[in-house]
Amino acid sequence: MTTMVKAEQVCKSFGALQVLKGVTLEVQRGQVMCIVGPSGSGKSTFLRCINHLEQVNAGRLYVDGDLIGYRERGGKLHEISPKDAAKQRREIGMVFQHFNLFPHRTALENIVEAPMQVKGVKRDAAVKKARELLDRVGLSPKAEAYPAQLSGGQQQRVAIARALAMEPKLMLFDEPTSALDPELVGEVLAVMKQLAGEGMTMLVVTHEMGFAREVADELVFMDGGVIVESGNPREVLSNPKHERTQAFLSKVM
Ligand code: ADP
Ligand code: MG
Numbered sequence: 001m002t003t004m005v006k007a008e009q010v011c012k013s014f015g016a017l018q019v020l021k022g023v024t025l026e027v028q029r030g031q032v033m034c035i036v037g038p039s040g041s042g043k044s045t046f047l048r049c050i051n052h053l054e055q056v057n058a059g060r061l062y063v064d065g066d067l068i069g070y071r072e073r074g075g076k077l078h079e080i081s082p083k084d085a086a087k088q089r090r091e092i093g094m095v096f097q098h099f100n101l102f103p104h105r106t107a108l109e110n111i112v113e114a115p116m117q118v119k120g121v122k123r124d125a126a127v128k129k130a131r132e133l134l135d136r137v138g139l140s141p142k143a144e145a146y147p148a149q150l151s152g153g154q155q156q157r158v159a160i161a162r163a164l165a166m167e168p169k170l171m172l173f174d175e176p177t178s179a180l181d182p183e184l185v186g187e188v189l190a191v192m193k194q195l196a197g198e199g200m201t202m203l204v205v206t207h208e209m210g211f212a213r214e215v216a217d218e219l220v221f222m223d224g225g226v227i228v229e230s231g232n233p234r235e236v237l238s239n240p241k242h243e244r245t246q247a248f249l250s251k252v253m
Helices: 043-050 082-089 107-119 123-136 152-164 182-197 209-215 233-238 243-252
Strands: 003-014 017-028 032-036 058-063 070-073 076-079 092-095 170-174 202-205 218-223 226-231
Touching (some): 003 043, 017 043, 017 058, 017 218, 017 226, 032 209, 043 170, 043 202, 092 152, 107 123, 107 152, 123 152, 152 182, 182 202, 182 209, 218 233, 218 243, 226 233
Parallel strands (some): 032 218, 092 170
Antiparallel strands (some): 003 017, 070 076, 218 226
């Protein structure tokens, strides 16, 4: 097994507010890690550090062996250029709570945008791939629909297809179902489960404990900017060792 994500003592502050206080973890290629924890514990910030949407104050993050956001010279870290950061980010798909589709573009046009603009993929090839992806997320008939004509669950599935169009080696999900009506959550989780089954490496911040139990290889409980507890999801969920994990789980389950 090879390591896809490696975080070493990652620290991040916003002014005086210390949000990440030394986060260390590893995700192996093809594995799914779920991160759970109370609001404000630093989960989103951690995901944003992985694709260098945030600078870290200390520690290191590697994706597939590449140091993210910095170059090391003579033992010192120098931030890479925005252009190089964007290049690293291309290989990391991110799906947010709010789907952020272009409202004036169809589902298909939303998906072909980045491959054509960023990777220079020819339109025919991009469209062919987009149709395959729409099929994979169960939305073939919606290729020509605009976001406003789609349900939240459908929009989120388009957003997943859009991220996959860049052929990422890692997918980050930040509460992808939190903004959805309850009856639409399942269809998005089903797509994510299928993606996991196909071998995608995934880091998923979620409150869906059923998904975590069924799909994740490892569950991490984060609170106050540190990993409080981690392990096999079934074990952590049925027998949490730390009192903060117990308190959190008793609220959400
Ligand atoms: P979570 O995703 O676990 O709910 P976040 O990572 O979003 O937590 O936030 C952790 C803490 O960092 C919160 O207190 C939040 O208010 C703060 N925070 C997040 N982003 C910023 C920012 N850009 N500037 C200042 N504070 C921020
Ligand atoms: Mg968050």
